[in-house]
Each structure stands twice: as C-alpha cells, then as structure tokens.
Amino acid sequence: MVTAAKVLVSAAVLGESFAQAIPAYGQERQGAPVYACARVSHSPIEINCFVYEPDCAVVFDINIKELGVDFEHGLKSGGIIIANTQKSLEELGVTTPVSKYGAVDAWTITDKILGRVPPNAAMLGALARTTEWVKIEHICQALMESMPGRKGVLNADAARAAYEQTRVITF
Template sequence: MQKIKFYGIGGQGAVTAAKILSIAVSLHQSEYAITVPAYGHERRGAPVFAHIIVDDKPVLLNCYVYEPDIIVVFDENLIDMGVNVGEGCTEDTIMVINASNQEIVDRYKKEYGLKKVYACNATEAALKNIGLNIPNSAMLGALAKSGVVKIEAIEKAVTESFGKVGEKNGNAARYAYEHTWEA
C-alpha cells in the first residue's frame, strides 16, 4: 500500500491529477486506488490537497492520508505560504517536487528532513507542451519516476482524460518523466 498526498495551489490541477492517478492505476495498471480531495476555500490561488491510496489489493479505506509514503508538491512556493508539506512525513517519505532549481529542492529536503526526492521543472514541461502553466500532467510524469505508477499508464490516463488536448498533456507527462532527476 502506498499513501500519497498531493499539495498544490488552486488552478494547477492537483485534484484533477489525483483523480487521473487513480484512473491510471486502476484501469491501466490493474491495481486499486482511491482519491479523497480536500479543499479549503475553493478559489484559484488557495492551497489544495488530495489524498490517494494505491495498492495491489482492493482499497477499503476512504480517508485522508496522515502519514504519507510519498508527497507531491506542485508549487515550489508552498513552503513560503506556510503550507507544511512535511506533516506526517518520516525520513523514508519520498517527495516529488515541481522545482525550478536544485537550491529549492535542497531547501525542502533540509526543512522536512527528507532523504529521497525526485525533482522536475513541471512548469517548464507544461509550458513547452501544452502552452499553459498547469503542471498537473507533468507532475504525474514526474511521479512515475518514483515507481508508484508506470509512465505508460499515466500517458494513457492523461490522454483519455483530457480529450482534444490529451495528446499534449500526455507529451507533458512524458517530457517531465524524462527530465526528472533524483536529488
């Protein structure tokens, strides 16, 4: 069982990405997943969270994730907004972060005591491939580097979920996957 928590800002597609991750795992990887979104004041620019549980057996829980195995940070500025992305984390928790440079990654690692971090400039991947600063598909590609989901499953789920712009979003996921580094 993998417990995952997504942290983002309204408008970045974090909640949509969580739902697509569940589709990728359930339909294209023959495993099980459940997604539980958590909204604050539902508005663009406010912090949003989503909780996902992935397992190879049916997921019988329907609750928030309090001790995540993986945290996915959609915006490098969350640390400056007072969002505690390290809540419930242990030294074994893996972080996947949308970061523009290594200094930001190092700041998160130090602040939260994380040892294993995957980083990608998902904003750049989104802008290059879909022309918009909506990094959700790219972050799913970066998450695939952690091994919780296969990139092929992400590409299929993203392409199916986004209709006319599905192929562009699938390309953003693949681009991010190929440009994610372990920090």
C-alpha cells in the first residue's frame, strides 16, 4: 500500500507533474488495515499534512469494511471510488454521492500474473484508468524502475491488465 503510493508519485513525476505520498509510519502488524495517502497535482504542492478529505478513495480490500473501517470517511461529495471488487456501489453499501466508480478484480489479475502478493500494481492500473490523473505508461515505467528485472516487467503487466479490465461508471 505504502509502496503503491510511492509508485504513484514516481509515475506523476515521470509525467512532469507534482505529487507527494506521506506514509503513516508506526508499528505495523501483518494483515492489519493499512492506510496511505498521496496528492497529485499539475502545480506545486505546498500543503504537507495527511489527507483528510480525499478526492478519491482506493480500496485495496473491501473486507476492511467488516473490520469496521469506513473507506468513505472524509471522501468529498462528487469524488471517486475505486475498489478491488466486481460488486456494485450499492452492493458495497456506499452512501457518498460519487462522480465515478472504478471496479476491478485485482485479486484475480494479481494471482494470475504475480502470484500471492498484495494487489498494488493492479490497483495502480485501475487508478490510472479511472482517474486519468496519471498515464498508465508512467505507472508501468515507475513499477519497472522500482523493481528491476523480470519482477518489474510482470508488475507492469499486471497494472496494464487491470487498466484494461477496470469497469468505469461515470455518474
């Protein structure tokens, strides 16, 4: 998750945009819910604090809802939700009015191409497709730069596959 936020910044930088990813650093437990935030902009970013009212929420695992995590918390009305699921917004129980919804089965894509690893690359592909804030080419390049060799290429493949398979609904 934190890695995904860093790759997002790298992709934005490749596109000569401005971006920042502030990790919430602490003592982490494997499998516990993780939160990371990032900002992407065409102009320099001055603000340097965590994101409390995101324009977009990316849900890597919809099961966090059962753990009591409200992924809509703070999401701006008219914002964007991207989720690792094939369920509809209604099925997810989303109540915030959104402008766009991107749905992708990132587990299946990741499993097929990368094996049992977090769906970072696939969710970045879905993010590029749904928001259009960063180019998929830059996501792929950033993934390959952060992971040299075959691992990077496969991650880029996963991102591209997710980019193509993401179902985007505009409201």
